[in-house]
Amino acid sequence: MDFVEQLKSSVDIVKTIGEYVRLKRMGSTGRYTGLCPFHSEKTPSFSVHAGHQFYKCFGCGAGGDVLKFVMEIERISFFEALKLLAERNGIAMPKREYSDPESKLRGALMEMHEIAAGVFHANLNGPAGAEARKYLAGRSVAPEHIAEFSLGLSEASGQQLTRQFESRFSPEQLEHSGLVMKRQDAGGYFDRFRGRLMFPIHNESGKVIGFGGRALRSGDEPKYLNSPETPLYRKSYVLYNLHRAKDAIRKSEYAVLVEGYMDVIGVYSAGVRNVVASCGTALTNTQVRALKRHSERIVVNFDPDTAGANAAERSIQMLLDENFQVRVLELEQDLDPDEYVKQAGADAYRGRLEAAPAYFHSLADRARKRFDMHTVEGRLQAFKFVAPAIQRITDRLERFAVANDVAHYLGVDEKLVREHFSKGAAHQPGPPPKPTAPLPERLLLKALLVSEEARVQAIPQLRGLAALDSYVTRNIFKALFSMHEDTLSVRFADLEGRLAEADRDLLSAVIFADDKVGEEKAVQVAMDCLGRLKAFEPQSELAALREQIRAAERAGNMQEAMRLSGLITQMDQHRKRSRSAIGTSAE
């Protein structure tokens, strides 16, 4: 058995995926389901099969074995995934070089970051770190928290890392690291971070992939300097502290989103462990999805200043778009979470988190302050203030539920609300699945996927059709034919594995198009569709005509042969016209 197979057989896919996705066991079939980490969804279409050791999302089509999952979710190469799984499961990896240059580069960068984190941490704990330690003590960051968050200090000389790296790493690796910079004038490099308090940023598996550096002297600009985008660090993917917080997020069933490193450290150290930070900017949807794998409930607690409020507003929108249940905590007296915890204690903060109003209620509270709630007109105004946000809820039922709830909260007549939203709703039909292939092709494909009997009966006829090559779904059908030939059984994951990306997308679109085909009706549906496809078949008549032409030619009757050929041309044209007509009407 080669190493890959050996690794796969000793790693439990349910356990591995379970670290990234909340999985629920479905009976005793060995099947687990959860919300797909690769696309946005409300009801789980992501399944993991313990027995077959594969995963499949029937929503977006993602699927494969445990290595594929780790590659996709960590966005790393095959060899990196191999290494990561081996490490995590204590399996010795055979000594082999990373095979592709990209993983080799990332491997080197990973090593550089590990070295840098160690160097920074030692600086902070050493004699040069006295001033920085004083600053941290002033902000009540205890030594054990310095250790827990691996805080560090970058040396002011700007040569410390450069000296360590230059002899060990190539110029290409240096330049990609984001840790050192090339001198513009003379040759050589210097450290990017100089004289700053360093916050290591980890990926979800706990490896350092970047740093945030806070200025320690007033006047040092910018106040926060972060690692640039590197092959390791992609800002839009990373949430600060997620690797530490994820277990607590699952346990408490909600996450706390704050703005900065110090907020996280303050709140986390006080014992509120389900806390992550977006690092000052609005969330991206990749960050939101990373969170969603652990919980769909969140309390947003940004600084009350305007920049914070704007970032909060955009982040909240992103969270709502991903169907999060969002609550908003606004602390009084302009306190940020770190300061609040220090003043009032962790229990008080936890109480505030738990009592934080739902986003729509917090909006309604803002509206209450703005309008005269003693008058019907004022209450209606207040409602209209909240309405655009409600309007953006894509799910119709939920939109109505929230609208009614807010109306009730503001004392507005529900009937008015319904009117308001039935008008609005007309402009906002939910996202309809786009049928990408004509109906008979779609239904036939579905029937063939669910029923072996349908395949046995329909495939021999289908593959004989002359127009098959012009079908939108031809590649899927052909893959299905060869699987059917090989094994008779057709597994969705295997079928998909045989398709190019465009056809995979098409396949998922077909699977999730409105029309359902149950197994019990599959044979009938398949035969009906086949009949409809045959109606556009040129083959039977054409074949007869061609036979007649050959006969006429053999008999030397060229005039008759010409006449018959003319008929074929006519049929051809007619067929093209009617096909394009079906094509467009089925769009």
Ligand SMILES: [Zn+2]
């Ligand atoms: Zn998916």
